[in-house]
Amino acid sequence: MLVSRPLEARLSPLAPTLHDFTTWAPLIRLLRECGDARQSGPDGCPAGRIGRGGWSVPVQRDFGRRPAAGEFEREQAAVDRVRALLPEDDEGGVRFVARFADGGRRAVVHVLEPGPAVEDGIGGQDPGALLLVEGAVPEPWLRLPETYPGTVPAPTRDPELLERTLRERLPDEVGATEEELAAAEARLGLALPEELRALYRVTRARWKDWGGDYERAVGVFRQLGCEVFPPAEVYVAHAATRESLWPHAATEAVGTAPDAAVQGLVGSPGWLVFGDNGGGDRIAIDLTPGPSGHVGQIVIISHEESVGAGLVADSLTDLVLGRRATGRRGRGHATAAPPVAYVNASHVPDVEAAAHPGLEVLCLGVWDTAPLSLAPFAALPRLRTLTAYPDTLADPLEIAELKHLEFLKLTPEDWRVLLDAGAVPRTLKAAAIEPRNHHPLAVTAVANELLTLWNRPLIQETVLEGDLDDPDDPAE
Template sequence: MQAELAALAHELVTGVDPGFEFLTLRASCSGGGGTFRLTAGPSDHDVASSASMDGLFRLGLDRPVVLELRVEPDGTFEAVVTEGIVQVTSSLPPTYTFVRKPPQRPTEFEVTSLSEVEAVIGASLPVEVHELYARTSMVDEVQLDPPEEILRNWRWHLADVEEDPRRWEHPVLYAGPPDAVRPVQFHPLWVPVGANDWGDAVCVDLAPGPGGRVGQVIQLAGEGPLTYLADSLPELVLPDSYPGTTGLEDHFDAGDRAPAALPPTLQQITVREPGDLDFGLLARLTSLRELRVVRGGSVRLAELAHLPLQRLEVTGYEIELPACETLKALVVNGARVELPPLPNLRVLDVSQADVDVESLPRVDYLVLNAEQWRRCRQTPAAAGVVGESSLARALAWAAERGAGLPREVFRGRAASA
């Protein structure tokens, strides 16, 4: 990797205007693609560059790579390279997230029958699914995947949710009979047997909601909401048009919309600049599972405790939270905040709030700022730190919390490839 980094450093110093104090490239690469952000100097201001990033993306061809590369004007560089940590650079300093014990990648092996698929997932498919596979490879307009492809896609969907804690406990929009389907991104007992024209997975649901049926067919959230399609796979008929999100979600400035005008079917709401809005007026939205309050002032939500809220993101200078038993994820940005009893809370981000760190509830994924972590003794399954500008220090912070992440340091001088 030394030669590749030297070539990348050469691309950077020759691709920006002279006069910089030093350049910092923060990047995450995998599978030949990735994201990056290039800044200059201690102020970390963005700089334009004509540098090709092909060499950067090639670093992640064989394995995921997270790096921070500092290049001086004379071409000398130092790079810290790791994997297993999520580096988000949409705002600076970055946010770093890691899973203390990353899920083990399952061993790949060939399967040739639905019975072998059942053995891996730990549940039986309905008899009608076996009978359908025995006589056809199509149902309506869905090409049925072979067992090996079913298992490959099942593993991919599981890993996609489990490996990045930032995706934990994000409710999805749902269109279908009430309570028929669990409103989650993916469930281990959803068996992907094909896809629609948009590429959204069509699954046999072996873990339905209280109003559903084992073996019902659903479409995963993608181009549209999570959608109930049929009682069983042989009965599947794809709809002529897919349900949109009208009546399911809304985003608005409080001054432009009266709460009384909101449809009672809403599942997600974003309220911007609510001013003196009486949030008690939202109490009639009995399907509301996610609420975001942006640039709020005095935000009082106690009257919403009876709603089936699963995720709450609130910004304000004065915040009163609901004691909501269903709440699984909470993000708070504001002044002093007191947390009510939240027995099912799993994700908590108070990195931008004034809270009593020592009395925080134990959760699976905790996000704090660097100063808060110095006072916190928790070792959650996943952790995030805000306000740590150095990848090296972020790795040291992760090591203190039990994450054995690899770390390589490369030093050298820029050289053309």
Template sequence: MAAVARIAERELAPGRPGVWQVVMTGGSWSFKMFPDRGPMGGDASFERFDLIRELEAALRPPGETRTLVVEVALDGRGGAEFAHAFAPGGASADTVVLDPEYRHPHHPRPGMPRPAGVEPTGAPTDPEAVRRVGELLEEFVGHHRRLTGRDPEFGEVRTEEELAAAEREMGLRLPEEVRALYLLIGDDMRETGVLGRYKLMPLREVVSEYLEGEPGAWGWNDGVFALDRVVLEADPPGVVRRVSRSDWWVVAFTDLAGNYCAVDLDPGPAGTPGQLIAYGRDFFGPVGYVAESVTARMSAVLEKLRRDDVEPAEGSGRLIVPLYDEDVDYDASESVGSRDLAEVLADVQNREQVQQLYLNDAETLDLRALTATPRLRNLSINRAGRVHLRLPDTVEALSLEAREADLSELAGHPALWDLTVKGGKVRTADLAKLPALSCVDLSGAEVDDVAGLADLDVRALTLSGDQWAVLRASGRLPAHLAGARRAGNSRVLEVVDWSHWLLATH
């Protein structure tokens, strides 16, 4: 422990009291110091990390996976106090999940209703689909041979029996065109792909990917306090359901570079069953719409090949077809200053697609001008002066940092369920007039009646340590609270005590 104290002394201001913490979660570490000293200094050598690794190994019993917090408190006179604890109420040390089954709007639980025509039947693949896919593959092979001097390297073909067995495991039937690909090529993991950047995954990998954890695909931001809680809608509107995950998204393709392509068996009202959607490092916000079907994507690849529209293979001998998914920009960030908001938005080229908007450093904002962004769902106002909160009905999340704003102007808003207020004054009675409100962060606000928050029908609540103390003293919590978060700086034992209180009270 003496070596850990020396680390803390180097990174805190010498001769001054302070607290140094390291949070250990899932093999990763994060550090915190308070009072705030600015960017962390001190020794960032491998020896320091080796020491912390040894400390975690010594403190974490076998099989213990909860977040571990280690704390060193210095008194500024050479004295040090050590403490450590495992997070009792959730993945994060400052978070307690009281209802793990709770989901925000558009975050569906597993067990979604089965779409028509998706049940596994064991019937053979549609011969017409096999013929159609076969013709496209034959043309692809011809172009590949002409451009590279060799045949493409496909995998081991699968049988109807293997397809039926895989579908029984997943509890669904794959689209006929995907079945045809497995019957004809097995996979194309060693090639660029008959679908362009995306390679057909081996059938067993598709099954294991689908069945791992919750069935279906994605849902990585489904936590009560996830950063991207509001689900944006993929373009074009209405084609893909606006959900964070789906039992009926089946990942069958990958580009081996952080992007995954799924067949969508439960599309939106304007979509097509079996359409292709993608998610990954190149997609920001929602999933991306790729193509109406497997054959539509294959046809697009062939159109490129017919024109010899290929890229250099860089000596690999592989065929690279420059068919890239459209990068739709759903975000906009604007510095407003003294300008009128309508003037600012007139300069935003993608304003009709914007679903997430950041407005910064405005002197005055009249939000009625947001009619220019008809798909807006997530609004963040930062460092503003006066804000007139006439919010469009489409907005579901508002983060508000302003010197002057009257929350009563939001009364009756039909869609606002996620509200963060920073640096302003909040009347609890105004929050009670928001019928959809379920996720609230008031840790940076001055609240007139903290005890009254217990009367709100909220599911996720973030408060400062002092605010939680007031609510605790009232002896009440919101009746349907699913998660609580403690913002700001707290000592380890304070957080443990707070967590145990919540778990005992709920």
């Protein structure tokens, strides 16, 4: 939607809003004087993003010199004029594109507000994924654990030995009451494993009990084998606890190899998180192990990965006693043929090599020969994600033959072919636009056409115009 603000609203000094030219004037003046053409749009128009948590604007920076006095403060002040007017719950922020006229004296600013149907992206010119179906998540986030009847607790599991050992090591600790443990179980909707109950009977791991003594807390955690959470903070690592942006999540695949100790999932109702390794990775008791694992084994869930967990110990008893698992696989894919294929000049050399019935994700990257046909993929039953760099598709209309797509990322030109032919796959749950070397306003226009097809909220575009050298500007 395009909104042009009347002059009176643009220049009002009494109640500045995000849609007043005076709100943006200090930043646009800065870009006129110190803009970096290398970071601007394809036509040299400055473009960027401003959010409550940070900003990205094309200000020229010389990292080899010391900034002049007040240089960064001027940028901060200009950006803060905009940030102060963003809603407190606005996670996506606002994007802008500026054009200069009259030799730089005047400017036109396009203010782009993504809205609830646009996922926050990276970089000022990237609108992020378009959420075509409200609440939809990529298929791997829906996958639940398998049941392997042969899995049993490890023979090293010994709640009595665990509790006895911890009482000897930590004689002064305050243990959790039965009421506290029962409250945790009621909140979680499941019974705490006996080993975890034994640990909490010795210490409830509350900072309040340590009186703010950091060294004492570190000593306790060293004896426990990790930074243990209090019972009230234990949680289940369902897939929803592992957030990931659609363009990344849609290219993930899950699977469990026949000899894996841990199932290759995004999350599981059997991953009971009770601690941390001190670096942001969660430590969990695994009640849904892989085919070669043990019920109640200890796994680590990396904050840098979106799928799977690593095996740490066969039991909580082993973790506390310092006996770590070795020589067994943590996870893996169920088949030899990879479910994700990256076809590009330096990876998979041709589409035929990538096409097989188990393929779920096809990413077409930089290609230095003739564009590719999608015909080899037309009958594949599980292909759900396609991303394509510029000039990689011989005929974008072949996408219509891919019947199970839930995520599609294309250039504006390829989207244009599908839109004009009425051939955009209606199976899509989310979409993205490859912004490389494209004007952000052109990307926005295509994005809004796609959102319109699904009757989703549009990216709001407001056009502001004003005199950058106005002597009456209150920002001066």
